[in-house]
Amino acid sequence: MVYSFPEEVLEYVFAFLSSDKDRNAVSLVCKSWYEIERWCRRRVFIGNCYAVSPQIMIRRFPEVRAVKIKGKPHFADFNLVPERWGAYVYPWISAMARSYPWLEEIKLKRMVVTDESLELISKSFKNFKVLSLSSCEGFTTDGLSSIAANCRNLRELDLRESEVEDLSGHWLSHFPDNFTSLVSLNMSCLGSEVSFSALERLISRCPNLKTLWLNRAVPVEKLASLLRRAPQLVEFGTGACSTEIRTDIFSNLVEAFSGCKHLKSLSGFWDVVPAYLPAMYSVCSRITKLNLSYATVQSPDLVELISQCSNLKCLWVLDYIEDAGLKALSSYCKDLQELRVFPSDPYSAEPNVSLTEQGLVTVSAGCPKLQSVLYFCRQMSNAALIAIARNRPNLIRFRLCIIEPQAPDYLTLEPLDTGFGAIVEHCKELRRLSLSGLLTDRVFEYIGTHAKKLEMLSLAFAGDSDLGLHHVLSGCESLRKLEIRDCPFGDRALLANAAKLETMRSLWMSSCSVSYGACKLLGQKMPNLNVEVIDERGPPDSRPESISVEKLYVYRTVAGPRADKPDFVWTMDEDGALRFS
Amino acid sequence: MSPESETSGGLKTELTLGLPGELQVQKSGIKRGFCEVVDLKLVNNSKSESQPSSKTQVVGWPPVRSYMKNLVRNCKYVKVAVDGAPYLRKIDLEIHSSYQDLLTGMGDLFTCLTICNVLNERKLMDSANGEEYVPTYEDKDGDWMLVGDVPWKMFVESCKRVRLMKSSEAIGLGAAAPSTPSKGSSTGC
Numbered sequence: 001m002v003y004s005f006p007e008e009v010l011e012y013v014f015a016f017l018s019s020d021k022d023r024n025a026v027s028l029v030c031k032s033w034y035e036i037e038r039w040c041r042r043r044v045f046i047g048n049c050y051a052v053s054p055q056i057m058i059r060r061f062p063e064v065r066a067v068k069i070k071g072k073p074h075f076a077d078f079n080l081v082p083e084r085w086g087a088y089v090y091p092w093i094s095a096m097a098r099s100y101p102w103l104e105e106i107k108l109k110r111m112v113v114t115d116e117s118l119e120l121i122s123k124s125f126k127n128f129k130v131l132s133l134s135s136c137e138g139f140t141t142d143g144l145s146s147i148a149a150n151c152r153n154l155r156e157l158d159l160r161e162s163e164v165e166d167l168s169g170h171w172l173s174h175f176p177d178n179f180t181s182l183v184s185l186n187m188s189c190l191g192s193e194v195s196f197s198a199l200e201r202l203i204s205r206c207p208n209l210k211t212l213w214l215n216r217a218v219p220v221e222k223l224a225s226l227l228r229r230a231p232q233l234v235e236f237g238t239g240a241c242s243t244e245i246r247t248d249i250f251s252n253l254v255e256a257f258s259g260c261k262h263l264k265s266l267s268g269f270w271d272v273v274p275a276y277l278p279a280m281y282s283v284c285s286r287i288t289k290l291n292l293s294y295a296t297v298q299s300p301d302l303v304e305l306i307s308q309c310s311n312l313k314c315l316w317v318l319d320y321i322e323d324a325g326l327k328a329l330s331s332y333c334k335d336l337q338e339l340r341v342f343p344s345d346p347y348s349a350e351p352n353v354s355l356t357e358q359g360l361v362t363v364s365a366g367c368p369k370l371q372s373v374l375y376f377c378r379q380m381s382n383a384a385l386i387a388i389a390r391n392r393p394n395l396i397r398f399r400l401c402i403i404e405p406q407a408p409d410y411l412t413l414e415p416l417d418t419g420f421g422a423i424v425e426h427c428k429e430l431r432r433l434s435l436s437g438l439l440t441d442r443v444f445e446y447i448g449t450h451a452k453k454l455e456m457l458s459l460a461f462a463g464d465s466d467l468g469l470h471h472v473l474s475g476c477e478s479l480r481k482l483e484i485r486d487c488p489f490g491d492r493a494l495l496a497n498a499a500k501l502e503t504m505r506s507l508w509m510s511s512c513s514v515s516y517g518a519c520k521l522l523g524q525k526m527p528n529l530n531v532e533v534i535d536e537r538g539p540p541d542s543r544p545e546s547i548s549v550e551k552l553y554v555y556r557t558v559a560g561p562r563a564d565k566p567d568f569v570w571t572m573d574e575d576g577a578l579r580f581s
Numbered sequence: 582m583s584p585e586s587e588t589s590g591g592l593k594t595e596l597t598l599g600l601p602g603e604l605q606v607q608k609s610g611i612k613r614g615f616c617e618v619v620d621l622k623l624v625n626n627s628k629s630e631s632q633p634s635s636k637t638q639v640v641g642w643p644p645v646r647s648y649m650k651n652l653v654r655n656c657k658y659v660k661v662a663v664d665g666a667p668y669l670r671k672i673d674l675e676i677h678s679s680y681q682d683l684l685t686g687m688g689d690l691f692t693c694l695t696i697c698n699v700l701n702e703r704k705l706m707d708s709a710n711g712e713e714y715v716p717t718y719e720d721k722d723g724d725w726m727l728v729g730d731v732p733w734k735m736f737v738e739s740c741k742r743v744r745l746m747k748s749s750e751a752i753g754l755g756a757a758a759p760s761t762p763s764k765g766s767s768t769g770c
Contacts, residue, residue, distance in 0.1 A: 078641030
């Protein structure tokens with residue numbers, strides 16, 4: 001006798017599985033589990049919009065309620081991916097409009113979104129709740145008007161770090177008077193002023209509003225009025241705080257903040273006049289996340305604020321904090337998990353602040369829970385890196401940017417191989433690593449040997465030869481994303497590890513030494529990879545095969561070569577012949 | 582993997598894929614290729630005589646997002662397109678003080694172009710093919726104008742993007758640019 005659970009029971013059990021990994025594992029058990037699971041999968045994450053097509057997604061998962069899609073490679077953040085490269089969301093929206101009428105959530109990162117797409121979203125999904133556009137571009141405030149006007153059940157509108165063509169602030173006024181469902185609004189990337197009274201009224205009628213990130217155009221003297229209408233806020237981002245300080249503005253602000261008993265996260269502070277910072281002291285003890293990366297204030301003022309935030313878990317700050325400020329941080333904020341220090345003047349040749357490797361060493365010693373670091377500085381030593389590694393073996397993300405390319409250990413003038421080697425050796429759970437400074441192939445040997453959990457690696461101006469790349473590709477078992485610029489890596493390592501590329505999401509190489517001939521060969525041999533050559537100099541065929549390509553982007557895909565390539569991208573295909581867009 | 586010989590590319594021969602014939606493994610060269618993009622902020626001969634001159638750097642380094650760049654001072658990035666070149670570039674108008682300065686900057690950005698001042702007209706020339714380019718821009722009203730006709734500050738304020746148009750196509754600019762819808766109210770020629 002064969003016992004099996006009825007479908008409804010299995011479906012009920014599967015509903016408790018939220019992780020994609022678990023659901024994918026369940027799908028592989030047997031055909032009937034595959035069938036049951038695919039009908040009840042509600043959330044889909046697509047790490048690379050070109051790895052799969054909307055049709056394939058819809059065919060397998062017919063009842064999806066939430067999608068998250070990522071487009072351009074990470075280096076697009078630094079202008080390395082040319083305009084018009086791709087990552088258009090419209091085909092996805094159009095397909096989902098037909099097949100997912102009950103779609104509730106769309107989250108996009110580094111994609112090109114047009115007003116047309118936004119309008120289609122606003123009209124196609126009756127129960128639409130969440131729109132998150134992170135580092136996207138291609139739309140204007142007119143598109144936002146459609147969303148505001150038509151999405152009656154909208155809960156979240158998050159535009160973080162997107163490039164929006166700001167035609168006017170009028171879009172906000174398109175939320176109807178009976179619209180009350182807003183929970184989260186992030187408009188910090190917008191330039192134009194929105195109607196302040198419309199904003200006030202919107203906030204007043206949305207009792208569930210928990211997150212509000214204003215844009216720069218909202219002046220500090222207007223904040224108190226907004227906060228009084230939303231004392232339930234958990235996350236708040238101010239606008240510019242540059243108005244000359246006045247007693248009435250200040251005391252209003254103090255009173256308004258003291259009414260916010262649930263505030264956990266603060267951001268904004270563009271051009272903040274330091275005298276405003278004490279207005280927030282009443283909430284500091286509850287603050288767990290503080291983003292001061294737009295606050296151009298000096299270390300003593302920063303320290304005053306931070307010293308009150310005993311529960312701080314996450315701090316983003318400019319290098320104005322200096323080593324002294326980081327020392328204070330390490331003594332006041334024992335719960336700190338994440339630290340990001342950004343450069344105030346990244347392009348000047350000389351340091352403008354007293355921030356060195358010492359600051360990071362101190363924090364690594366004083367903050368036992370520190371696991372995630374992004375640090376820009378102008379000098380580093382192997383000794384410091386070794387100390388950090390020994391202090392903090394629990395590091396998960398370590399991104400170090402020494403501003404001068406190929407800067408050696410400033411004490412010994414040696415490469416920083418041993419320092420980073422210590423990081424990967426001690427920090428066994430390390431998932432993300434960005435290297436900088438003077439580095440030879442040796443550091444890659446350490447990485448290949450030790451960094452077994454590493455998922456993402458970013459390299460620039462590093463290494464001596466193909467051996468470096470070979471160590472990484474052959475040793476890093478968990479590697480998913482590899483991005484490389486200006487390194488002397490060429491054909492041999494790439495071709496020798498071609499199969500590895502199918503186990504990864506993507507590989508980016510620009511200004512390296514990979515020849516066009518090797519790209520063709522790779523495309524020929526690996527039908528499950530799209531090998532895209534990006535070159536401004538015209539068709540690669542018009543140059544000798546041994547000439548290096550400018551940029552190379554390789555990613556695994558089940559969707560075949562894409563049909564929307566611009567005229568400076570070529571996909572190397574199985575025939576070894578070029579495919580023109 | 583045990584380290585191989587000192588020569589570059591000394592990998593084991595059992596590797597399954599390889600190119601026919603020997604390969605030259607090139608040493609790292611930071612500068613490479615046609616029109617290597619130079620971040621214009623660094624090629625800055627106008628302002629800041631007091632601080633040491635910034636070195637020429639490459640695009641995207643240090644890896645700072647563009648919205649973080651304009652913290653310490655004002656910044657106005659506009660896109661620059663060149664007829665016939667597939668890539669767009671961005672320049673920061675705020676770091677230039679005059680039209681001549683801007684032209685110099687564009688000449689540095691597109692290294693194949695040199696400035697030629699012909700009869701008070703500002704042009705850029707591609708020495709490789711002799712093609713002449715005239716700088717034009719789209720203003721706040723969406724009109725395409727010749728660069729240089731309004732006071733510098735007014736230009737910085739109203740410029741939305743720049744296009745280096747081939748001289749031959751720029752004839753008659755003022756009534757309408759060839760590829761944009763005609764706007765009868767344009768001035769500027």
